[in-house]
Structures are given as structure tokens and as C-alpha cells.
Amino acid sequence: MSTRTPKKNTALLRIQTMAYINKSQQLKQIKRLEDRSFAGIIEAAINLEPEENRWRIYEALKKQSSTMVGMNARYAELRTKEHYQVMVDFIDWMLDKAQVPEVEAPDDDLPDEEE
Numbered sequence: 001m002s003t004r005t006p007k008k009n010t011a012l013l014r015i016q017t018m019a020y021i022n023k024s025q026q027l028k029q030i031k032r033l034e035d036r037s038f039a040g041i042i043e044a045a046i047n048l049e050p051e052e053n054r055w056r057i058y059e060a061l062k063k064q065s066s067t068m069v070g071m072n073a074r075y076a077e078l079r080t081k082e083h084y085q086v087m088v089d090f091i092d093w094m095l096d097k098a099q100v101p102e103v104e105a106p107d108d109d110l111p112d113e114e115e
Contacts, residue, residue: 065091
């Protein structure tokens, strides 16, 4: 007997994602101004495999969103702390919904200790 991981319901995840976005004025604004980039982040999170490394995925998606929100945003309206924070929270929520297990930050990403 095989021990396959059950397939996630991506249709349900898309519905939940749109409901989550529609509850936030900032997320709706990000979606309106950065539709293609925002859709890319959503698709990347939806299509993740549960055994992937959450920390690395989180960091990659955060980096991918860095030109969408916060101080490096293309649109002045999205250059706020609030837009940045709502995007970070959204990425974390998406990873939870995609059922990517939490892991600690890898040691190679931590600064060296001084002796």
C-alpha cells in the first residue's frame, strides 16, 4: 500500500484566497495595481508541495514581492509599511493554507557569532 500525500484542493484554495484578499483594502489595491505579479505569488504558493522548505519559500516570495510593496514598490501608493506588512502576512497565510510545514530558519542564513 502506498503512502501518498493527499492532493490539496486548489480550487478551494483559490476561493479562500480571493475571500481573504477581498477583506483587505490594501490587498485589493495591490491586486489592482500589480495584478500579474500578485497573481504570480498566489500561483507559486498554491502550487507548492507540502514537503518544500517553508523558510526558503517564504523568503523567496517575500523577495518576489519587494518590487510590489514597501519602499521599492513601483507605485507610490504601495510604498507604505501597511502594504508591506499586509503582503508579508498574506504570504504567511498562503503558506499555511498550502499546508507547507513550519521550519526554523536554516543556520546558513544566520549571522556568524563573534568570538
